[in-house]
Every structure is written in structure tokens, then in C-alpha cells.
Amino acid sequence: MPRKPARAVAPWVRTRLRTAPGAALAYGLLVLVTAFLAAALPRAVDTYETEGLWHAVDSAEPRRTALSLTTRVEAHLGPAAQAAQLTPQRLRATRDRLVPLLPPPLRTDPANSAYGVHTTKRTPGLDPWLPQPDGLPPELVLDAPSDLAAHSTLTAGRLPGAGPGGAMEAAVTARTAEALRLKVGSVVHVPGTDGTPEPITVTGIVEPRETANGYWGVDPLLHTPLFSAKGTSEIKWYWTASLLVAPESAPGLLTTLGEPEQYWRFAPDVGHLTAQDSDRLAAALDSADSGPGRVKLRQVLGDNGGFTTGLDEIVTDYAGMRDAIAAVVAVAAFGIGAVAAVVIVMTAGLFTARRHAELALLRSRGASLTGIGGRLLGETGAVAVPAAVLGLLLALPVAGAGARFWPACAAAAAVALLAWLVLPLRAVVLHRRPRLHGGREDVVSARPSTGRTVAELTFLVLAVGAVTALRRRGTADSGDHLVSAAPVLVGLIAAFVLVRLYPLPLRWAARPARRMRGAVGPLALARAGRSSSTGALPLLALLVALTTAAFGGSVLTGISEARDRAALLATGADARVHQELEMTPLPAGVAETVRRFPGVGEVAPVQIEFGLELPDHQGTVDNGMGAPLIGVEPASYARLAARTGFGPFPAGLLGSTGTGGPAHTGDNTRVLPVIASPRVAERLGRAPIEITAAAGRFHVKVVAVRAATPALPDKDFLLVNGADLTNRAPTALLVSERAPGALDGPALRAAVTAKAGGLRVALSKEQRAGYVDSPMQTGAERIYLTALGAGAGYAVLALMLSLLQAAPERTTLLARLRTMGLTRRQARRLLGLEALPQALLAAVGGALVGWATILLLSPGVDLARLALGGAPDEAMELGAALRADVWSLGLPAVAVVLLASGAALVQAWWASRRGSIRELRAGDAR
Known part of the structure; x- marks a missing residue:
């Protein structure tokens, strides 16, 4: 009977994950956090940009946002035909035909929209009992708006309607009645086209509801009279007010000298729009103003039809602010992204180093690169892919309206792909040839290869090009990712330069150190010189993190100073006392x-x-x-x-x-x-x-x-x-x-x-608070603060990973030295002094690179839109430049030194608690 093939005891992936569950869990947690941040960033940007669009439209005056369509009565028509065009039924039918013609994504808010007829020319009130402050009669606008009852409260009399014999009836607001001394039953006369006064009977007094909405806000004269002045050599004052004529009386406006005009005012509804719709909205407004949309509108309105709105200017201003803020936020995104990528690569390098002997043994026994790579792909895929998916799912509820799914999915997928591939690729490259032990890779003895030199020169050219472009044209193009990556590229070049220059001071210091009394100093210096040349990765992570922190601190400092100066310019001092x-x-x-x-x-x-x-x-x-x-x-x-x-x-x-x-x-x-x-x-x-x-x-x-x-x-x-x-x-x-x-x-x-x-007190503190009212400003600042915090966390993690990678070798060294008489105090000094050169290199280099980055990029970065938003032009002209912040330059640098020294001391303390015999019996760690 044929014998069945023996089954494997356990699959490779399951065996490896069970062997090192802590490492797998730590790697999965790193991928999860990174994927969460990567997926949350585009969704948070979409959210605050969408809310910024809503805020820009909602906070603007209704007279700017309203879509106003007008037309005049055709002069060649007879009186009866002209009057028929002004009836409420005809106006309502025209409105129903106009709404579908507004190009998408435009939508209207029917509750705050209105249509009707008004006079375009003010007519004087002929009654002598009307107030005449300087002998000038009040000038009246006759307006017949639709649906007055739904937008006002009747306080006296009744709402106007069709008067007997076609006589005009009107209502007035309480403020207009008080200013013009009107009451229910008053009859106001205006000039008629035939030379005889036209009477208008006031039938009611109303109180407007929500005067800031589109119904009343487009023309404030509807609800509030104005005390106006005319004349140059001698100024005379007079009243200007509106009479709210009944829609049924609108045809009677033809008998006055007011030159009536039909109007349809549509309040825009932007609740369904997202930030991605702003370009379509701008195109739709252009079409309605002077494109195919206007042709369609004129087919309904006639040749006299007109379309006016200030919404296009609002959308243009919003787009300019969005692009300016996006370019600044992109700098933080590139910085944190670069640090996170380096940390993932370092983590993979740590795992590869820990499994070096295992993989080398497999290669020496005939394992193929494909087989090793496939098994490692299975291991990392089993951890990285589920962690990235979970990070994506956790990021979905974080953002609000307007957040898109696919950019977040693409960001999480990029994190998963990097975390999945970096460990197998690194292992395959290192084990191209079977070997048990490699040569030394000291920073002093290592010689950069030709490929590395070419890569460094390539990055140098990119960095110079990015800095030059940023200085010449600024951050105007938010889609220019090379410009946004300028701080990262500067940090990258600085890391390459520092790694190449690092051996020189070590060689210079090694000779005089030999004459020192005691062995700790020379030994620590020699140990620092024999550290692995792969230390470029932690140095790169720390430099980019410190550069991003310095840039971010300068951004926040520049914003704060710009707001302080703008508020001070508006008030003139800390407080200003003046009359109304x-x-x-x-x-x-x-x-x-x-x-x-x-x-x-x-x-x-x-x-x-x-x-x-x-x-x-x-x-x-x-x-x-x-x-x-x-x-x-x-x-x-x-x-x-x-x-x-x-x-x-x-x-x-x-x-x-x-x-x-x-x-x-x-x-x-x-x-x-x-x-x-x-x-x-x-x-x-x-x-x-x-x-x-x-x-x-x-x-x-x-x-x-x-x-x-x-x-x-x-x-x-x-x-x-x-x-x-x-x-x-x-x-x-x-x-x-x-x-x-x-x-x-x-x-x-x-x-x-x-x-x-009657006195007023303006405070600069209150004025300053008013500059932070846009969701785009507050959202961008929150993202910047989050990016700086995440960058600091990744920098600390990079520092810990660099120490962990050398921990076994350092522990073995201490165990050997302890057998030779090294005390615990000397062990702590040895590890502390050994970690100090690299920590000082990262701290001083990071501070200098951050300062140089701010100095190089400040001419091309204007933070005025992010800092001041919709402030007056005088404040915007002050600008908002990058300002080097001492705290953001010095504090992270000092923290790097303290963390590195503290971690080394903790490692020495922990190693001293373990017995030297136990550590030496564990094997010979090279």
C-alpha cells in the first residue's frame, strides 16, 4: 500500500508568528497607527475644505451670494400686455422655468428666495406731512415681494391685497413706520406717469423675521430706512425707505415714475456641495453670467434679461485660500510621511538584523532568494495588510462631511505596501550571496558605493530645484509636490552630508583620547566610531523630524505674529476708545x-x-x-x-x-x-x-x-x-x-x-480672535499640530529603534567588560558617552538644518491667508512670513540628546541587573 507523504508540522507563517508574537504585534501596531494617520489626513483635509466652502458662502452678505435675475417690461407691448407680465401668476411661472436652467451644481433655497417687482428709480413722497429734515421729501422704493406673510409678523392692520378699483395697497415695517410717521390707513402719494399723484394706502405694519437671510438681506432697505445725504457744498439729509406693495398691485407700478423691473432672487443652497465641487460651481457661475447658461436664461427672460451675483467672487476667494493653505499643509504631510516611511524601514531593518543568522543559515543550505522572499512576504503580509485595513476603518469615522474614501484608501494601501515589501526586499538584498558573517560596516571604515553617490547627487539636484522654485514662485501652485517636499529634501541632503562628515571628527578626537586617564573615554569614542554605517536611517529620521518641527514651529509663530500685528493695526493699540x-x-x-x-x-x-x-x-x-x-x-x-x-x-x-x-x-x-x-x-x-x-x-x-x-x-x-x-x-x-x-x-x-x-471700546485681543473664524484656518492648524506631534513620536521611535538594534551587542560587550573589572558606574558612563556623539550630531544638525530651511524658504512662503483669512486688505498687505522659533529649534534638539542618553543609561542599568555568566553563555554576538 503506497505511503502518504508526511504533512508539515505547521505552516511557515503560523510558526514564525507564534515564535515571535511580540515583534509581530509591535510591527502590526506601527502599521496600524501609520495607516490610520495616512488615511485620516486626506479625509480631514476634505472635511475642513468642505466646511470652509460652506462657511465662505454662509458668512457672506446675502446681497453677494444671491443669484439675481432681472428683466424689464417690453416697451412695445400695450398697457394690458405689460400689466399681464407683472401678475403674481406670471412671475411664479417664470420662476418655475428659471430654476431648472441654473447649471448644476447650483441649487436654490426656496425658503429664502423671493421674486416680485420693484421700482429701479426712487420716487419722492409728495405728502407734506412726511418727515423732511432739511426740506427734502423722502425718496421711496416700491417693492412687491412674494410670500410676505411667511417672512414677517403682522403687528397692526392687515396684509395688503388687491385694492378696490385697482388701487395700490402696501405694508411697511415697524422701523419704516416710525421713521416716516406712518400708521395703518395712511395714504402716501407718489408721482404718476400722467402727472397726477398715485395713492398708496398703508394697510398693515409688519415685523421682519430673520433679516439676515436671503429674503430680507439682499436689499436691507426693505426692512430698515436709511437717513441719506446729498449735496457737495451744502449737505442736506433726507429719508429713503421701501413700501411693500401687494403682489396683486404690482401692475399698478407701471403708472408711477419708478421704472418697474421684475426680479427673481435665488438664495444658493451649498449644503450638498463639497470642496471638490468648487471648480464646477465656478464654471457654472461663469456659464450663467457669460456663457451657454446665460443664453438659456435669456430665452426665458427675454433680451432685457440680466444675471448678477457675487457668489463667483466668493468661490474664487475660497479657492485661493484653499490652495494657499493646502500648499503649507502639504509641507507637514511630506515631513511626517517621510519620517514614518523611514521608521518602517528601520523597523524592518531591526527585524532583518535579528534574523540575520537564521536567513544566512538558510542560504548556506541552499534556500533560494525566491523561497526566502516568498516566506517573508507571507509573514509581513499576514501582519501588515490586516493592520492597514484596520487603520483605514478606524480613520473613516474621524472626518466629517465631504471626506472622500478613495484618497484615504490609497494612502492606507501605500502604507500597507511599504510595510509588506520592505522587510522581504531588504532581506533578499542582504542575502544575495550565502554568508554566515559579514565584514565590518563601521562609519569610519565604510566607503560609499558609486550607486549611493549617484543617488545622493540626484537628491541634491532635486533639493536645489525645489528650494529655488519655492523662493521664486512661492507656494502658489498647491499641486507642485516638489515644492512642498523642499524641507524634506533639505533634511535628506543634510543627512547624507553629515553621514559622510561624521567620521572626520571621530578620527580627530581618537588620537588625543588615547592620552586620557582611564579606559572609558577612549573606549566610548572607539565604540562610537565602530557603530554601523546603517545609522544613516535613524539620523535621516531625526533630521527630517527636527526640520519638520522647526518648519512647523516657524509656521505657527509666523501665524501668531501676523495675527498680533493685524489686530494691532486694526485697533492702533491694546485698546481704542472712540465714539460710534x-x-x-x-x-x-x-x-x-x-x-x-x-x-x-x-x-x-x-x-x-x-x-x-x-x-x-x-x-x-x-x-x-x-x-x-x-x-x-x-x-x-x-x-x-x-x-x-x-x-x-x-x-x-x-x-x-x-x-x-x-x-x-x-x-x-x-x-x-x-x-x-x-x-x-x-x-x-x-x-x-x-x-x-x-x-x-x-x-x-x-x-x-x-x-x-x-x-x-x-x-x-x-x-x-x-x-x-x-x-x-x-x-x-x-x-x-x-x-x-x-x-x-x-x-x-x-x-x-x-x-x-455712545462710546465704544475696541480691544486688540477681541480683534485677534476674529481672524480665526474659518474652518479651513482652524482645521489646517489642527492638522499641523497633529503632524508635529506624530513626527515627534516617530522621531522618538526611530531613536529607540537605533538603540534596540545595537542592544544585544552592547549587552554582550558590557558582560565581557564586567568580567574584566568594569564597574556599574563605568558601564553607564560608557554607554552614555557612546550614544552622545550620534545624539549630538542629530541634535545640532537638526537645529542647523531647521534654521537653514526656514532661512531658505521664508522668501517663498506667505502665510497671510492661513493666518488672516478674510481680513481687510490693509491687514493682508502686512503679510505673514516664516519666523524662526527658538523653542521649536532648540527644544526638540535638547530632547534628542536627553532621550538618547537616558535610553543608554537605562540599557546599562538593565544589563547590570543580569548576570554576566548568563549573558556570555547565550552565545557570541558580533
């Missing part, structure tokens, strides 16, 4: 109240007059340029300018002429020294020139030019000694706190408002 209308003089006694308030260091009073018309030194007739006139107290204001850094100047430049006050009202021959902005200085010239202002009439001579000043963030200004003004009346107080955090802003606001109810 900034040109209004401050009440008497306010300055003394503020000066005596606890925590106040100094108060600089300023007098600001806006809209000052500037003459031209060339004598041309041009009144188109104006600038604020700022009267200051030179001593306190000069100190404030020096503290803030905005246009510092010596107080003596604005020395008083002694010609201020009412006594010199008619003296226009005075020449006052002034400090001007560049454009103002260019316009005024160098010679004295006459200025006429509410503060007085005098000549000015520009004595200095400054680009900025604390009193105002405006680009143009004229700074003068306030004591020389004819009409001296401070309008604002710039308050500096005695020490950082000494001023209680809310308490100061309460004290000031108790002194005078």
Missing part, C-alpha cells in the same frame, strides 16, 4: 477716566478728520484724492508708534509752532510740519501747501514719510501736531496696557460706557 461715529469728539473727562483705570500704561489722544481733500503741488484741478488728517500728541504717539512698529518717528519731527487754538483762526500763513504716507507726500510735494480742514486752515510741509501709522489702518494719512490745530477736539484714545495681560478689557468697556453711553 468716529469723527465725533470725545466727551470731557473720558481721557482722565481711562488714564486712571487699573492696568493702563499710557494713553495717546488723537483727533481724526476723515475725507480731507488734498491739493496737488503741481496746481492741477483735481479733487479726487482725500486722506484722513490725524492730530496727535507727539511724545505719547511717538512712543506708541515705536512699540507697535507702525511708522515709528522721533517726536521732535512734529515740534509745535505755538500757533494752535482759536486765537489763530484767521492765520492761514502758518506752516505746520507733517508726516505723510507715500501717496500723500507725493501729492503734496516738498514745498509748503495750504490745507483747509474743519480743524483749521494752514500750510503744511512734509518732513517725513511713513508707510503706516497706529491711529488708522488706512494707506493714506496726514499726521500733524494736535496742539497746532485751530479746533482741537480729540476723537479717539489709543490705550497701551502697563504689562501684557494687565488690562481688563471688559471692565474698561463697562467703565467707559458708564461715563458716556
